[in-house]
Amino acid sequence: RNLVLHHFTSGSSAVNGYNEVSVIFMLVALSPDFSWSKEVQAKLCNVFQLSKFRPLQRAAINLSMSGKDLFLVMPTGRGKSLCYQLPALCSKGFTLVIAPLVSLMEDQLMYLKSINVPAVTVNASSTKEDSKQVLAGMTDKNSPFKLLYVTPEKIAKSKLLMSKLEKAYNMGLLACIAVDEVHCCSQWGHDFRPDYKLLGILKRQFPKVPLVGLTATATSNVLKDCQKILCVQEPITLTAPFNRPNLYYEIRFKHNEDCTHQIAELIRERYKNQSGIVYVFSQKDAEVVATDLQKRNILAQPYHASMEPSDKSLVHQRWSSKKIQVVVATVAFGMGIDKADVRFVIHHTISKSIENYYQESGRAGRDDGSADCIVFFGFADIFRISTMVVMENTGQQKLKNMVAYCQNVDRCRRAMMAIHFDEVWNDDECNQMCDVCRHGNDYITMDITKHARDVVAIVEMASSMDEKLTPLKVCDAWMGKGPAKYRKTIKVTSLSRVEVESIIIHLLLHGYFSEDFSFTPYTTHFYLKLGRKAALLKNGNHSITMKMRRGMSHATVRVHKFSRRFHISCASAPGFFNDSSKF
Numbered sequence: 001r002n003l004v005l006h007h008f009t010s011g012s013s014a015v016n017g018y019n020e021v022s023v024i025f026m027l028v029a030l031s032p033d034f035s036w037s038k039e040v041q042a043k044l045c046n047v048f049q050l051s052k053f054r055p056l057q058r059a060a061i062n063l064s065m066s067g068k069d070l071f072l073v074m075p076t077g078r079g080k081s082l083c084y085q086l087p088a089l090c091s092k093g094f095t096l097v098i099a100p101l102v103s104l105m106e107d108q109l110m111y112l113k114s115i116n117v118p119a120v121t122v123n124a125s126s127t128k129e130d131s132k133q134v135l136a137g138m139t140d141k142n143s144p145f146k147l148l149y150v151t152p153e154k155i156a157k158s159k160l161l162m163s164k165l166e167k168a169y170n171m172g173l174l175a176c177i178a179v180d181e182v183h184c185c186s187q188w189g190h191d192f193r194p195d196y197k198l199l200g201i202l203k204r205q206f207p208k209v210p211l212v213g214l215t216a217t218a219t220s221n222v223l224k225d226c227q228k229i230l231c232v233q234e235p236i237t238l239t240a241p242f243n244r245p246n247l248y249y250e251i252r253f254k255h256n257e258d259c260t261h262q263i264a265e266l267i268r269e270r271y272k273n274q275s276g277i278v279y280v281f282s283q284k285d286a287e288v289v290a291t292d293l294q295k296r297n298i299l300a301q302p303y304h305a306s307m308e309p310s311d312k313s314l315v316h317q318r319w320s321s322k323k324i325q326v327v328v329a330t331v332a333f334g335m336g337i338d339k340a341d342v343r344f345v346i347h348h349t350i351s352k353s354i355e356n357y358y359q360e361s362g363r364a365g366r367d368d369g370s371a372d373c374i375v376f377f378g379f380a381d382i383f384r385i386s387t388m389v390v391m392e393n394t395g396q397q398k399l400k401n402m403v404a405y406c407q408n409v410d411r412c413r414r415a416m417m418a419i420h421f422d423e424v425w426n427d428d429e430c431n432q433m434c435d436v437c438r439h440g441n442d443y444i445t446m447d448i449t450k451h452a453r454d455v456v457a458i459v460e461m462a463s464s465m466d467e468k469l470t471p472l473k474v475c476d477a478w479m480g481k482g483p484a485k486y487r488k489t490i491k492v493t494s495l496s497r498v499e500v501e502s503i504i505i506h507l508l509l510h511g512y513f514s515e516d517f518s519f520t521p522y523t524t525h526f527y528l529k530l531g532r533k534a535a536l537l538k539n540g541n542h543s544i545t546m547k548m549r550r551g552m553s554h555a556t557v558r559v560h561k562f563s564r565r566f567h568i569s570c571a572s573a574p575g576f577f578n579d580s581s582k583f
């Protein structure tokens, strides 16, 4: 009881809008004394062959069986599916499950079949005969199946399915509606799918049926949006702690664009004979990096969306059965990956958002054994991703949050995630399981005002000459490697490449620079322009400080601990994400 109450009260109760009524529901939901409790416990052991519930599972099951609408936010791999599959077995009729991918449904159906739970699907690849049988079963009082899996597209497009659902509802045979990956409803979520937007029809047509929305990652804003889209009046939100104590988080700077040799070294030495994933930016990168690892005698294979389905499932199978050690994958390798003993998830390129990163890195250590999540943070990658997400409403902001997370050197990485997911967090609980906590105060505070003025002057000068500079060109110009016309007028820096890049990122995150996209028929270019704060640098009293990892900073940079002047402090004060959200 204490455990769940803890998740409930300390898990950002104010933010998620919990109220006293919800607290009472929660306490009641923990009781083992409902009329269905004995049956639920028996099915847990006999059908699912599990000895006990994991945190929040019992509460979720009791709440939905009591008829409450529910959002369940639980880290990937912690057992969300049980929270609708088990009640389905103890209810009259069937539970409708909306899932985004046919492959995901097929995995679930295979598993359910293996434990003798009758479950079916109707989707675009079902035969006429199968669909007919399923549709007939929906209104059969003997309930030939307990779970019916469909895609949101099917709900949107099939009038026949809707009419059968209505009939089943009127006969009291529609027990529950489970919306898997519920964050797909919201454009603010990390994986928006337009067909999810239409699912509000379900609660409008079947108001008495409890709805359970399940997700591994959703901020409170995303959940509020989902609530509106799904037309759910007063859902209870159960949030399992986001923290995965067995995962070690680390960020490494990419010293040049190709970090494959470093990754290969890690895999050969630290992760010998252990399974892992290397996430890359593009399909081409997946092929190139996999080939490069193979050349270094590592059993690796690529996985991306353009591969044939049979090739994809072959790679998945070979990896699951340890015939290959590493999958080099784009984000296409995601939903439905349920390998327990993944010991490392390495990002060759940063993710496009913290939500994406949390989910991708979360595929490590599902067996609760220790595992590493390492990101190679490269300057040029930021702009490659930025142009890729240019059409997404919130794409730039989410990317900046991710970049801020990587650039951070002084705040526990779990704390930063906690802030992002509206959780309350005590840094001590990290147990030195992130690079920042492990390496303690290994950073210095630098006054970068002079450097900021110099580099801002370069962009200002280019703009006065009607020229646009990419971030890479700005770096080159500042380091004296650009065209001669710049070299004559600019103050060339003696900072190292990594310092130059870090300062430019800092200025971009804090609004001294901003992005200037230019579209050609073939590609999108990212240029730097002056940001809304650039003018502040004209003021002699304005100063900017930045925290940098010790050893990365240059001897010529003035280190100062205290200053009476006004400072804009860099990375990751507790409100940092809020701050960057303005840009």
Ligand SMILES: Nc1ncnc2c1ncn2[C@@H]1O[C@H](COP(=O)(O)OP(=O)(O)OP(=O)(O)O)[C@@H](O)[C@H]1O
Pocket (backbone or CB within 6 Å): 050, 051, 052, 053, 054, 057, 074, 075, 076, 077, 078, 079, 080, 081, 082, 215, 216, 336, 337, 338
């Ligand atoms: N109470 C439990 N005790 C032990 N194992 C459990 C329990 N509940 C679920 N599991 C196991 O945890 C694994 C992951 O479960 P499930 O696929 O439901 O996770 P999930 O939260 O839906 O993950 P994802 O976000 O990746 O879809 C499964 O192998 C399942 O059998």
